[in-house]
Amino acid sequence: MTQWLFFALMAPFLWGSMNVMDSILRKKFIKDDVAITWVMAITKLPFVFLFFALGGFDFPDWYSVGMILVAGAMWTFPVFLYFRAMEFEEPSRISLILQLSPLFTLTVAFFGIGERLNPDQTLGYVLILCGGLLAALKKTKKRWHFSPAFFYIVFAAFMWASSDVMFKHFELNFQTFLSAFAMYFLGSFLISMILFSHPKNFKRIYHQVSTLPKSGYILVAIDQLFSLGASFSFAYALTLGKASLTDAVTLTQPLFVLGFGILIARFFPHYHQENLSKTNLLPKVIAFAIIAIGLWML
Numbered sequence: 001m002t003q004w005l006f007f008a009l010m011a012p013f014l015w016g017s018m019n020v021m022d023s024i025l026r027k028k029f030i031k032d033d034v035a036i037t038w039v040m041a042i043t044k045l046p047f048v049f050l051f052f053a054l055g056g057f058d059f060p061d062w063y064s065v066g067m068i069l070v071a072g073a074m075w076t077f078p079v080f081l082y083f084r085a086m087e088f089e090e091p092s093r094i095s096l097i098l099q100l101s102p103l104f105t106l107t108v109a110f111f112g113i114g115e116r117l118n119p120d121q122t123l124g125y126v127l128i129l130c131g132g133l134l135a136a137l138k139k140t141k142k143r144w145h146f147s148p149a150f151f152y153i154v155f156a157a158f159m160w161a162s163s164d165v166m167f168k169h170f171e172l173n174f175q176t177f178l179s180a181f182a183m184y185f186l187g188s189f190l191i192s193m194i195l196f197s198h199p200k201n202f203k204r205i206y207h208q209v210s211t212l213p214k215s216g217y218i219l220v221a222i223d224q225l226f227s228l229g230a231s232f233s234f235a236y237a238l239t240l241g242k243a244s245l246t247d248a249v250t251l252t253q254p255l256f257v258l259g260f261g262i263l264i265a266r267f268f269p270h271y272h273q274e275n276l277s278k279t280n281l282l283p284k285v286i287a288f289a290i291i292a293i294g295l296w297m298l
Contacts, residue, residue, distance in 0.1 A: 010233040
């Protein structure tokens with residue numbers, strides 16, 4: 001239980017820090033959603049070779065391998081939606097909306113692999129849903145409305161949740177966790193080659209990558225290391241506990257996003273600004289409180 005909780009909590013800590021770095025990358029360095037998604041997917045290729053070298057090349061059966069590859073491929077398109085949402089919102093609000101993902105994980109896990117929750121846990125999910133919807137509300141010109149980022153993030157969360165459950169289910173057929181994880185990353189890389197290396201996109205990608213300054217490359221490298229650590233911790237936690245509960249622990253991510261965002265805004269204000277006005281902050285605090293109660297119920 002302690003081991004599961006450690007890896008389950010390490011993921012939102014790293015992802016929370018990464019959310020802020022992603023926002024900086026998207027707004028300051030790579031201002032093209034296709035290009036930045038391609039960069040995030042293709043830079044995972046070295047880790048494919050690393051994990052195969054450490055865990056061995058395992059090929060249990062065509063179906064299991066194919067489904068793990070599909071699970072990895074399903075990781076890529078939501079990244080595009082995630083960066084598109086960055087155009088409309090600051091990372092702290094996006095991370096709050098992402099907390100709806102356990103609802104999708106529960107649905108997919110219920111129908112896909114037969115996971116069940118007790119009544120208290122079900123009530124927790126209802127609270128999480130309410131908190132996520134509140135986080136999507138924002139006030140502009142004295143009018144409350146749903147953020148445009150809400151719909152991008154909801155669809156992305158659904159696809160990520162489906163990918164999580166597929167990985168948990170088919171990873172069991174592999175001899176080692178690392179070999180399954182390598183195959184998962186390989187699926188992400190392959191789909192990026194198909195979707196984002198189209199001739200029409202080549203010039204866009206080439207322009208963004210060729211003009212990226214040294215500081216941008218450093219930030220990409222750090223971001224990917226954090227992403228790797230978070231994905232590894234989360235995927236390993238999935239093998240130790242319920243998919244729905246493991247996903248629920250990521251609800252702590254908004255706290256890490258806000259904390260890391262404030263630190264960056266304090267020491268590197270030219271890269272990131274965090275809106276700490278009462279109008280902007282109060283709905284987030286209430287939303288997080290509701291989500292936290294839902295997590296406690298789980």
